[in-house]
Amino acid sequence: MKTRMTELFGCRYPIQCGGMLWIAKPSLAAAISNAGALGNLTSGNYNSADELRAAIDETRQLTSAPFIVNITTMPSIRLPVELLQAFFRVCCEKKVCAMEIAGAPVDRFLGPEFLPMAHEAGVKVLHKVGTVKHAVHAQKVGYDAVTIAGFEEGGFPHKDNVSTLVLVPRVVSEVDLPVLAAGGMANGRSLAAALSLGADGIMMATRFLATRESEVHPNIHKVLMEKQEYDTSLNLQSLLSGFGLQVRALSNAIMKKVEEVEKAGGDLTDLLPLISGERARAVWKEGNAEEAMLTIGQSVGLIDDIPSVSELIERMIMEARETIHKTHGLLNTDDEPWKQKSTA
Numbered sequence: 001m002k003t004r005m006t007e008l009f010g011c012r013y014p015i016q017c018g019g020m021l022w023i024a025k026p027s028l029a030a031a032i033s034n035a036g037a038l039g040n041l042t043s044g045n046y047n048s049a050d051e052l053r054a055a056i057d058e059t060r061q062l063t064s065a066p067f068i069v070n071i072t073t074m075p076s077i078r079l080p081v082e083l084l085q086a087f088f089r090v091c092c093e094k095k096v097c098a099m100e101i102a103g104a105p106v107d108r109f110l111g112p113e114f115l116p117m118a119h120e121a122g123v124k125v126l127h128k129v130g131t132v133k134h135a136v137h138a139q140k141v142g143y144d145a146v147t148i149a150g151f152e153e154g155g156f157p158h159k160d161n162v163s164t165l166v167l168v169p170r171v172v173s174e175v176d177l178p179v180l181a182a183g184g185m186a187n188g189r190s191l192a193a194a195l196s197l198g199a200d201g202i203m204m205a206t207r208f209l210a211t212r213e214s215e216v217h218p219n220i221h222k223v224l225m226e227k228q229e230y231d232t233s234l235n236l237q238s239l240l241s242g243f244g245l246q247v248r249a250l251s252n253a254i255m256k257k258v259e260e261v262e263k264a265g266g267d268l269t270d271l272l273p274l275i276s277g278e279r280a281r282a283v284w285k286e287g288n289a290e291e292a293m294l295t296i297g298q299s300v301g302l303i304d305d306i307p308s309v310s311e312l313i314e315r316m317i318m319e320a321r322e323t324i325h326k327t328h329g330l331l332n333t334d335d336e337p338w339k340q341k342s343t344a
């Protein structure tokens with residue numbers, strides 16, 4: 001499957017893993033890249049430039065295939081701007097295949113010198129955005145690709161609440177860069193649909209969380225198989241709408257508490273103990289899915305098994321091909337008016 005995405009990143013299949021704090025580490029990234037998709041090494045897992053350097057080396061020992069490094073450009077106490085700038089420099093120094101920037105654009109958040117720095121090093125930079133306006137900005141300032149994420153996505157969707165089905169064709173019409181579709185992607189039919197909408201590939205995260213290589217407690221895998229598309233909710237608007245964002249997370253006991261605190265007018269100090277990343281880190285390991293904010297997408301409704309990464313990717317590619325083939329079979333190929341139109 002050759003698309004502008006596979007050409008840009010040099011991967012076999014047009015499927016990327018999205019950034020996942022505490023999850024997207026060398027072993028999972030390498031498993032995904034070895035299976036022909038684009039694995040993700042999430043820089044937020046590390047506390048220093050040296051730690052990220054070591055993680056890039058470790059991933060390279062596990063795979064010779066390309067992978068992408070996520071840098072989440074959002075205000076954070078643990079990951080101040082200076083550290084994110086250092087992460088960016090490490091990616092350039094190590095000449096990784098690409099960076100996935102999620103959050104504020106690099107030119108504004110890190111500085112105008114950063115995108116040219118990446119290009120000089122031969123590193124591609126993709127921007128994950130949630131609106132058409134931000135995709136257009138990404139093209140204007142020189143990103144190499146965009147991921148457009150609908151509000152189905154786990155994590156931090158835009159507050160506009162627009163679905164992937166509408167955002168992808170909108171961005172494809174407005175931007176002349178490789179476009180990845182994200183939010184609600186989980187199987188080969190998702191991939192076929194995204195390609196039909198004009199995308200060059202897909203990005204998914206929740207589906208990769210539900211693979212044998214993601215290092216979470218078995219109970220988390222069980223929860224991912226049981227939960228349905230209606231089992232996530234949008235939260236933290238009081239805290240995040242100033243940034244244009246909100247959080248989609250699994251509906252659970254903690255998120256109920258978060259809702260109560262927000263309704264009572266609580267602020268960051270009240271909310272932080274409930275939503276901290278450290279809490280999520282413990283839950284991924286220990287398995288009680290009620291006890292932390294778990295950023296899971298609506299795509300959880302499409303998950304009912306825990307395959308290995310390579311089984312998942314092979315199955316997706318087969319299913320996408322079959323779907324495209326079936327769709328093509330609906331056409332009467334003697335009558336192809338668009339061909340006449342293009343030669344007229």
Ligand SMILES: Cc1cc2nc3c(=O)[nH]c(=O)nc-3n(C[C@H](O)[C@H](O)[C@H](O)COP(=O)(O)O)c2cc1C
Pocket residue numbers: 018019020021023042044070072102149152153154155156182183184185203204205206207209295296297298299300
């Ligand atoms: C467990 C988990 C952790 C995530 N952590 C991050 C992160 O650190 N940075 C980021 O940009 N996105 C993060 N995301 C969002 C994903 O990269 C992606 O945008 C989103 O999950 C896509 O929707 P899907 O999960 O339905 O495929 C996370 C998602 C999940 C499931």
